[in-house]
Amino acid sequence: VDPRSDELARRDETLDDVEGGDALPGGALRADLLGQRLVHGLLAATATARDEVGRQRRLDAILAAVRSTPDADEVLDALDQVDETLADLDGDIDGDIDGDLAGLGAVEGPAVRAELARQRVVDALLRVTREPDAARRRGERVRRIVDALPVGDAAGGAGGGGGRILRLPRRWERYAVAAVLFVAVGLALRALLGGGLDPHLEAATRELGRAADHHFGLTVDRIDGPAIERIGVHDLWLRPLPDGRLRFRLHLDGARSGQQQIGCDGDVIWRQNLADAADREALPIASANAMFERLAARSARHLGIRDPDQFDVRQLLGLLAGQQAEHSARDATIRDDGHASRTYFFDGLEHPAYGRLAAVMVRVDLSDHRIEALEFVRQAPDGVMRFRFEHRGVEPQPASFYDQPW
Amino acid sequence: MDARQLFEILVRDNIDSVRAFVMSSVRDANVADDIVQEAFVVSWKNLDRYDRERPFGPWVRGIAGKLILSHRRKVGRSKVMYLDDEVLGVLDGAFEQLQRLAGDTFDEKLDALRDCMRALSDQQRQAIALHYDDGLQCKDIAPRLGLQTEAVKKHLQRGRAALLKCIEGKLGVSLIEEVA
Numbered sequence: 080v081d082p083r084s085d086e087l088a089r090r091d092e093t094l095d096d097v098e099g100g101d102a103l104p105g106g107a108l109r110a111d112l113l114g115q116r117l118v119h120g121l122l123a124a125t126a127t128a129r130d131e132v133g134r135q136r137r138l139d140a141i142l143a144a145v146r147s148t149p150d151a152d153e154v155l156d157a158l159d160q161v162d163e164t165l166a167d168l169d170g171d172i173d174g175d176i177d178g179d180l181a182g183l184g185a186v187e188g189p190a191v192r193a194e195l196a197r198q199r200v201v202d203a204l205l206r207v208t209r210e211p212d213a214a215r216r217r218g219e220r221v222r223r224i225v226d227a228l229p230v231g232d233a234a235g236g237a238g239g240g241g242g243r244i245l246r247l248p249r250r251w252e253r254y255a256v257a258a259v260l261f262v263a264v265g266l267a268l269r270a271l272l273g274g275g276l277d278p279h280l281e282a283a284t285r286e287l288g289r290a291a292d293h294h295f296g297l298t299v300d301r302i303d304g305p306a307i308e309r310i311g312v313h314d315l316w317l318r319p320l321p322d323g324r325l326r327f328r329l330h331l332d333g334a335r336s337g338q339q340q341i342g343c344d345g346d347v348i349w350r351q352n353l354a355d356a357a358d359r360e361a362l363p364i365a366s367a368n369a370m371f372e373r374l375a376a377r378s379a380r381h382l383g384i385r386d387p388d389q390f391d392v393r394q395l396l397g398l399l400a401g402q403q404a405e406h407s408a409r410d411a412t413i414r415d416d417g418h419a420s421r422t423y424f425f426d427g428l429e430h431p432a433y434g435r436l437a438a439v440m441v442r443v444d445l446s447d448h449r450i451e452a453l454e455f456v457r458q459a460p461d462g463v464m465r466f467r468f469e470h471r472g473v474e475p476q477p478a479s480f481y482d483q484p485w
Numbered sequence: 486m487d488a489r490q491l492f493e494i495l496v497r498d499n500i501d502s503v504r505a506f507v508m509s510s511v512r513d514a515n516v517a518d519d520i521v522q523e524a525f526v527v528s529w530k531n532l533d534r535y536d537r538e539r540p541f542g543p544w545v546r547g548i549a550g551k552l553i554l555s556h557r558r559k560v561g562r563s564k565v566m567y568l569d570d571e572v573l574g575v576l577d578g579a580f581e582q583l584q585r586l587a588g589d590t591f592d593e594k595l596d597a598l599r600d601c602m603r604a605l606s607d608q609q610r611q612a613i614a615l616h617y618d619d620g621l622q623c624k625d626i627a628p629r630l631g632l633q634t635e636a637v638k639k640h641l642q643r644g645r646a647a648l649l650k651c652i653e654g655k656l657g658v659s660l661i662e663e664v665a
């Protein structure tokens with residue numbers, strides 16, 4: 080018999096304190112008391128465990144488990160022992176809980192308690208990530224919450240000055256930024272090239288700037304060493320306007336985010352979830368330039384910029400069009416269809432404040448002088464994100480094609 | 486855009502992380518959804534107390550934590566995992582660290598977890614799939630994998646531990662230190 084049992088037996092009052100959640104004594108006694116508390120509850124719940132031998136065996140197992148054990152494997156072994164004990168004593172109460180996550184919460188040895196918290200966090204993450212049909216269920220939950228909001232403005236009059244809570248991260252912004260940056264890069268190439276550089280590329284960028292409905296396939300990949308993970312394949316239509324504004328419509332098709340449309344009619348940028356009509360938003364813009372600056376600045380981190388607060392899109396364009404951008408052209412290649420193309424690389428887009436912005440690749444068809452493909456990449460913490468635009472041709476669209484759908 | 490529409494965007498952007506936080510202490514998914522809903526409704530009613538210079542998600546998590554404690558007091562500890570302010574703070578701190586993972590949305594951040602699945606043994610991965618994808622209990626998983634129920638529990642526990650270690654490796658920090 081554990082020599083401390085007499086001492087513990089005299090501490091029934093303390094056990095009551097533990098039950099009541101009051102402050103506990105520390106150290107080994109604290110662990111023992113909590114072990115006692117656990118055993119007490121378990122034994123009380125089971126008739127079969129009331130023989131003294133079984134009681135002591137389980138007591139020893141649990142007391143061993145609740146003591147601090149710095150090594151993670153030892154902690155897990157200790158948890159296993161408790162699992163077995165709980166299973167012996169009480170197999171059905173927590174039958175739906177694989178590792179007795181709930182029951183073990185009452186055990187407060189520091190290492191065991193931390194391990195419990197770790198297990199709980201991962202358990203919750205797994206339950207969230209592996210939920211079937213997650214996008215639809217998320218939409219239903221959001222709808223239910225919004226329906227449950229009391230009628231009228233929130234406390235503090237947030238409705239009157241809607242901007243007061245407008246710190247809204249929008250995941251779709253980066254796609255809008257990608258689209259706008261694509262055009263900006265394309266247009267900036269003209270300034271970059273000036274009049275003394277490759278006429279093929281100059282002609283191609285002039286073609287890109289023509290007021291026509293260009294259709295591009297947008298492929299987003301994550302590159303992690305030799306591994307390339309396809310994030311999404313999307314469709315982009317864009318039409319530069321003579322006054323410098325831009326119309327575009329981007330169709331996103333994501334496994335988790337569902338199908339989304341992002342568009343801009345030159346005055347309003349909008350987003351709509353095609354699977355959930357209520358999930359939509361629109362933001363007016365004063366001008367294409369203002370939109371570009373705001374979107375790019377707010378999404379600057381996605382472009383690999385170290386200090387987004389200091390980001391200035393005009394300086395980005397200046398970099399692309401300025402002296403720091405080194406470029407090189409590969410020899411022309413002849414494709415199977417007889418068309419010749421030339422690939423240009425723009426590297427070294429570094430800035431002391433912004434870090435590495437992007438590496439840009441442009442492939443130009445030398446026959447009809449159009450940009451066939453444009454790629455730019457950004458550095459992300461877990462790899463490199465690559466945005467690749469493939470030109471699929473000019474497809475005339477009605478003006479309403481770019482309008483806000485609602 | 487009116488305030489409700491703006492608030493709806495906030496809900497969409499934060500519901501996954503708040504729900505995961507609640508589910509780290511509440512087993513019943515329906516109860517968890519109720520608590521999440523209540524947390525957002527309470528936050529809507531108290532928006533004038535929200536410091537708009539700070540992120541919205543942690544504020545709602547704080548409200549949700551209080552609701553979980555209240556719920557536990559009402560229904561009894563058998564329905565809600567052990568929880569006190571200290572444990573709540575530890576879990577909240579872990580979710581705060583998770584925000585540092587790459588990705589715009591919480592779902593995208595959890596790509597790290599999906600990626601870490603590759604680090605598990607076959608049996609750990611199978612046990613997790615049967616438990617979390619198919620909703621099977623350990624005793625039902627055991628015959629499918631030709632294991633004892635206790636072995637299934639062990640695979641789940643060690644699988645989760647390995648996943649957390651992998652995520653911590655990506656973050657470069659420990660999500661949860663020893664709790665004194």
